[in-house]
Amino acid sequence: MISMIAPTSHDRIKMIAAEAKGFVYCVSSLGVTGVRSEITTDIGAMVRLVKEANPDIPCAVGFGISTPEQPEKMAAVPAGAIVGSDIISLCEKYGREAAGPIGEYVRSMKVAVQQKD
Numbered sequence: 001m002i003s004m005i006a007p008t009s010h011d012r013i014k015m016i017a018a019e020a021k022g023f024v025y026c027v028s029s030l031g032v033t034g035v036r037s038e039i040t041t042d043i044g045a046m047v048r049l050v051k052e053a054n055p056d057i058p059c060a061v062g063f064g065i066s067t068p069e070q071p072e073k074m075a076a077v078p079a080g081a082i083v084g085s086d087i088i089s090l091c092e093k094y095g096r097e098a099a100g101p102i103g104e105y106v107r108s109m110k111v112a113v114q115q116k117d
Helices: 010-019 043-053 069-074 085-097 099-114
Strands: 003-005 024-027 059-062
Touching (some): 024 043
Parallel strands (some): 003 024, 024 059
């Protein structure tokens, strides 16, 4: 089971993080998953609270991550970015031929994050 924390979980973040296994999924915004033009949540504050309770657990941010610039801006904070909706959109668009476009998309995200290292 992956532990998730939302921007509204402030009082519960340390409790959730202390019990977490694997990684903590930091939800970037309220509402349903899907493309966001901008992430305005203070992901750094969420990650700091997680690390206070469980210094060794990695954090990944998701919900709305769709452009290479979004994880690039956050790369110094979470250990990873979770991307789903755009990959599903590529599957819908390309069907059985989606592997190539998905590979290109994932590479562009990886390059953006690696440039911050």
